[in-house]
Amino acid sequence: MEFLNVFIKAAFIENLVLAYFLGMCSYLAVSKTVKTAFGLGLAVIFVLGITMPINWLISEYLLSENGLLGIDLTFLRFILFIAVIASMVQLVEMVVEKFSPGLYAALGIFLPLITVNCAILGGSLFMVSREYNLTESVAFGLGGGFGWFLAIIAIAAIREKIRYSNVPPALRGLGMAFILTGLMGIAFMSLMGIDPAVFTAAK
Amino acid sequence: MKESLIKFFHRIEPDKQKSPFLHTLYDGFFTFAFTPNHVTKGGVHIRDGMDMKRTMVTVVIALQLCYIFGTFNIGQQHFDALGMYPGVFEGFHLKIFHGLIQILPIFIVTHVVGLGIEFLYASRKGHPIEEGFLVSGALIPLIMPPDIPMWILILAITFAVIIGKEAFGGTGMNVFNVALLARVFVFFAYPTYISGDEVWVSGIEKSGLEHLSIQYGWVHHLLDGIFNSFGWSTFGPGGIPTIDGYTGATPLALAAKEGWEGVTKVYTETQMWWGNIPGSIGETSKPLIIIGALVLIGAGIASWRIMVSGVIGAVVVTLLMNGLVPDQLGPDTPGVFKFMAVPWYYQFYMGSFFFAIVYMATDPVTASATNTGKWIYGFLIGFVGMIIRVLNPAYPEGWMLAILFMNVFAPLIDHYVLEANISRRLKRAKAKTVTAG
16 A cells, blocks of 8 residues: 555656656657657666665665664765666666667667666655655655656657647747646646545545 | 628728738638638548637537526625525626626636737738637636636736647647636636635635726626616615625535535535536536537537546546545544545536536547547546545645646547557458468
8 A cells, every 4th residue: 555655646746757857858858759758768667666676775774874884874875876777777778779679779878868867866865865665665666767657658749749730930849848848747736735645544 | 781791891801911910800800700712722621611710609609608607696696695685586687797797807808818819929920810719718717716816817818828829839739728728827826816615706805906896896886877777776785895805615615624514504406506606607507518518519519428438437436435435434534535425426516527528628629539539538537637626635626637637648648549540450451461361
């Protein structure tokens, strides 16, 4: 139940893109077609879902004062988190290159750039500051990734649709993507304020 | 009559080169009265009397009942608050005129601002006026609270038309429903003015434009004089805007606190069904909205698939929530559970579900285009909307937000419906070649 709460919250209510505006660079750049957006979205789900528990283990057992080393190493948090994320992205990149060369070519530089996608590092840091436990951090990783995935394929579908619209020349491309993201943010505000935890607590 | 009208139109036609703005304006009104002479050439096309302007006008006609009842209801609620003329037909003309005084400024401002922007863009871009704002302009006054300050209204419409429509390339291109964007803009930017929790019954007092309220008082006095000369009853003290500004809790706000029993303490079921309750102008009367829906379905404009699946979605969620409620409902259980326990058929008595699903969700531009997509789209609107209504303590009503939410995903739904269709047909084609081979 706890798992579901955190998942729903991360995916819909506190969407990483549309509520926190994290991970915008790849979100804006790769959302031109649904197909590539789908691929990148899956990659983000995978990377978030894997890095989150690993980072949780690291920060709990390696970096904290009560950990295995017994020294407070929290100042190393950023470097270690980034290192974990980078190695996971490397893994994804190899898998994608092996099994889907077309997608690999379409994603181009943005696949390795997931490493510095702020949604992923941001997710890990949220996990630390919100003091999630292991299950919750897995849920948060998968949920956050799913929310990101949903946001990017939705905007990609809209951008495919408005490709034939008579958009004012100055707004074509990125300008429209920014306006769309803002309007989508307004739409996602509709779910803000729902707290799934209330129901499980009272039940 | 017809010939003289045509002659008149030809006489006043302005020069296109010299004054493009005037010509655009002229063109708009000319095509409103007559079908233009030029026809489509080449390619496949369907000949039909229903062009975009006629489609839009049909929707506006279907909305008229809501307008008439809404106008009456503003007056009714106003006099209810003052404790005068409790019967439906007592002081009928007073109620209608009071409603008109409230609704006409909103209506006029909406159209002047919205159509003004539309005309400006049309003349700048050099295309004929698009009729898109006719429906939005008819819907916006109906979903705003009766005493919304004019400057907020102007701001909201400007935002919705420019960012929501013209940036996307004009009528028929917008991804988000324009009327909804206007309402949501007010909702998020000026939450104290439009909450839905407590809806204004009447009075311009909260607006911060006190000098306007003097003008309204003046209008009432003028009308009093006219009614007096006919020997009818006059506004009397009812014409003076009350200083405190009466606000009544809507059924939804009551239900969120105490469940269905809390609602029936204040309003009867018949009252809620016929719409004699406080609320936004167009949303309160359920039977009139259903008549409007039948008109729209009969004319083949609104999609019945969206309406039906929307109702199904709402019912499914309510049943799910009924099942989640704890068995014992004491006085200190949170209001959410009491709201969740409301049976599904009572949920329809409250709020703006019908209005939203009939006029907002079926907007052919922002809804899914494929038939399968429409089922999914409508179902999810019902699903998400009911969740927002009951489970989200921040917002009392969910339909407008739910529709906006689903507008985001409509193109995605279409995309996958099309993909599925393509792959199914490919498979069928393959199977055929195999058997043939």
